[in-house]
Amino acid sequence: MSGQRREKASTRVHQALRKQILEGKLEPGDRIPSERVLAEQFGVNRHAVREALKRLQQASLILITHGGATRVLDWRDAGGLEVLLDLGTDLNDPPADLIRSVLEMRASIGEDAARLCAERADQGARDEVERLGERAAALIGSGEDAMLDQAFAEFWLSIVDGSGNIAYRLSLNSLLKAMLTFGEVAERIRPNDGSLCRHLGAAIASADPETAAEVAAHMLRADVERAA
Numbered sequence: 432m433s434g435q436r437r438e439k440a441s442t443r444v445h446q447a448l449r450k451q452i453l454e455g456k457l458e459p460g461d462r463i464p465s466e467r468v469l470a471e472q473f474g475v476n477r478h479a480v481r482e483a484l485k486r487l488q489q490a491s492l493i494l495i496t497h498g499g500a501t502r503v504l505d506w507r508d509a510g511g512l513e514v515l516l517d518l519g520t521d522l523n524d525p526p527a528d529l530i531r532s533v534l535e536m537r538a539s540i541g542e543d544a545a546r547l548c549a550e551r552a553d554q555g556a557r558d559e560v561e562r563l564g565e566r567a568a569a570l571i572g573s574g575e576d577a578m579l580d581q582a583f584a585e586f587w588l589s590i591v592d593g594s595g596n597i598a599y600r601l602s603l604n605s606l607l608k609a610m611l612t613f614g615e616v617a618e619r620i621r622p623n624d625g626s627l628c629r630h631l632g633a634a635i636a637s638a639d640p641e642t643a644a645e646v647a648a649h650m651l652r653a654d655v656e657r658a659a
Contacts, residue, residue: 440475444483452492452503459505490514512605530616530658537606538651544594545647549640552593557636560589564632568625583622620654
């Protein structure tokens with residue numbers, strides 16, 4: 432089996448088992464069938480099965496015990512943000528509670544990141560945040576939706592980078608990837624008020640953490656309601 436065909440076979444096994452786990456058809460503590468059984472079930476070789484199981488373990492969905500049973504883990508206890516991406520993958524209509532959870536986490540991170548950026552970033556970084564906010568604001572209403580989405584993402588990435596919190600930065604990476612699966616929801620939460628981008632950028636540039644946090648919270652928490 433070629434490398435590309437093996438990857439496709441492995442992905443097929445991975446997606447099928449992941450779906451069963453996340454939907455509760457395979458429950459915590461359940462035993463995963465052996466590599467031989469899975470290979471026969473899916474019509475693939477055991478190497479493809481092994482790769483699929485490795486990916487599931489990396490996402491904390493299963494625990495592989497060499498010489499023993501491979502069992503399903505409770506992803507709510509064992510998983511991290513990578514499970515968030517799995518929950519949204521391949522869904523044409525992500526569950527409303529998933530969308531709300533992602534946007535609420537985005538709002539919480541954004542509010543604190545804006546405060547920290549105004550407190551911690553040097554003047555050059557804060558001035559860059561203001562510039563990017565002005566650029567995003569200028570694109571609102573232009574009809575250039577792809578450019579606006581990119582500019583708004585860069586504006587927020589600069590804020591989170593300026594916060595100096597690497598955990599926020601990595602979390603934002605996962606949240607942005609998850610939001611790509613939201614389809615029309617992304618259109619409903621596209622920024623529509625340039626004054627908020629400008630106000631937030633100015634508050635950060637002037638090292639005003641409380642105002643920065645207040646504006647960020649207003650901007651992002653409104654998206655939770657708009658996406659409902």
